[in-house]
Amino acid sequence: MGTHVIKMPDIGEGIAEVELAQWHVKVGDLVVEDQVLADVMTDKAMVDIPSPVHGKVLSLGGQPGEVMAVGSILISIEVEGAGNLKASDQLVKEPAPIKEAAPVVVAPKVEAAPVLESKPAAACRPAPQAPVARDADERPLASPAVRKHALDLGIQLRLVQGSGPAGRILHEDLDAYLAQGNQRAHGGSAPSGYAQRHDEEQIPVIGMRRKIAQRMQEATQRAAHFSYVEEIDVTAVEELRAHLNEKHGATRGKLTLLPFLVRALVVALRDFPQINARYDDEAQVITRHGAVHVGVATQSDVGLMVPVVRHAEARSLWDSAAEIARLATAARSGKAARDELSGSTITLTSLGALGGIVSTPVLNLPEVAIVGVNKIVERPMVIKGQVVIRKMMNLSSSFDHRVVDGMDAALFIQAIRGLLEQPASLFVE
Known part of the structure; x- marks a missing residue:
């Protein structure tokens, strides 16, 4: 031996x-x-x-x-x-x-x-947990995929112990909860939801969570952040999206709003090259990029990742949609290559239906701009003296004031607004 x-x-x-x-x-x-x-x-x-x-x-x-x-x-x-x-x-x-x-x-x-993945299941799966006592209105941390999985399984997330960062609930925690439920069904008993709790859990900040913490801290310390929020009427672009999905969805795939936003970024950046840039503040050099490499912030079970849609300027709506979906799946499953997680020139971040009204996204250094997408809501608007129902959405975007002037940032977002409110202009060359 x-x-x-x-x-x-x-x-x-x-x-x-x-x-x-x-x-x-x-x-x-x-x-x-x-x-x-x-x-x-x-x-x-x-x-x-x-x-x-x-x-x-x-x-x-x-x-x-x-x-x-x-x-x-x-x-x-x-x-x-x-x-x-x-x-x-x-x-x-x-x-x-x-x-x-x-x-x-x-x-x-x-x-x-x-490599051939052959991880022992016991090494990756948390031990079965008894139900957690949370208030009825408390919203535990979990990704949208985990929430859907829990809904399909009929599990109330507020009863599940999370093993992820800050107590985030993972898919494995749902399996552990089900396993513990089977034990209770054979003679065990669940603790009262109103019982006092004195347990504590210490979560080491390591791996991806440590890197995220370091990057966020570095971004807020080094860049001079300022945010700009604009309201956009997305009724027309949503109607176009629905029409394209009805006509081509079965053959080309369904479109979300993100490919339209990527296209709007590409077109708007033609007039604002100073925003499609990276700033090396140690060398005091700003590099403006002709290529538009869009980072798409993607939430995974263990934190935020930013896979990159490369050369968005050369992609059609469906090409962008397919690439966004592919990268999101790769990032969430841990299969994204290193070069797919770096090199972006501007970042697009969205919380989807959870997007809220306003947000203040943190820059993805060394980029100088990040465009945040809030949720779409129907609201009464006055148009030509008439009250009509329109689909409205806010863009909450942040910029590095060391590189981007406030006026340029406002004009850039206004350009995106004009493109989305008149979506035919997205494709006029």
Whole structure:
């Protein structure tokens, strides 16, 4: 028998160290080739570390949340044969097996290269939980997909214990709740919804949640944010969207409002190149881009990700719609490639039906503009002296005042407004 040492790989892009986000194995586990051993977090994405060998885990090289240098020992595996442990490696003292840490929430993963996912189910699934006592009007944290899943299962989310960041409810928590419900059905009893609670849970801020926190803090500290809100009558563009879906939906796919917003950004930016820009404030250089790479903020179970629709200026409505859907699915499932999560020149963010009336989105540095979409509501409006019902929507957008003047920001949003209120102008060259 020999020892095969796996060191922290060089993931590229000049990265010298990465954060260990999660282990999928423990000391004593038997692993097979291509099984995912751990997730590590770079500045941009989560990467799976697969096993190149069959064997038994001897030791782990760090704890979740620890920053490890490229080339440091990640894991040691006992294998048949001589292994790859060299004499020089034997001089390096391997860390003792890590102790069981508090429950850790892991961000979506991005594969560095095609690997066969074979994560043990027990490593990813939270333990069954008893119902949580929440007030009837308390709205627990959960993604729209999880809310729909809970609705389909007939589960009240306020009764479910969340294992995600800040108590966010994940799909696995619904499974755990159902499992606990089956136990109660066979003789157990549920605690009262009015019982006092004294439990506490500490959530380590690591992985994707740490990166999100760092980026948000950096953005608010470095950029001179200002926001501008404008009301838009989207009745005409919604009528066009419904018409196109009725005529072409079966063959080309259904359109949401987002492809129209992307098209409006593309057309409006032709007259406002200073907004389709990235600002390197350390080098004091503004780079204006001809290509429009639109970041589409996407909520996943573990936090906000921004996949990028590249060269939106060259895409049709349906092409944009398909790419937005593909990227959103990839981001939520952890399959988005690293280059699909970086390089945007302007960001579009929307909370859909939860969009509220006004928001103040945070810039996605080093970009200088982010366009926020609020929900569509029907309201009475006065048009030519007549009160009519129109579909209205606010755009709540933020800009970096170091680069974008207030007048330019207002004119830019007004240009988007004009395009959406007269949607035929979106396609006039």
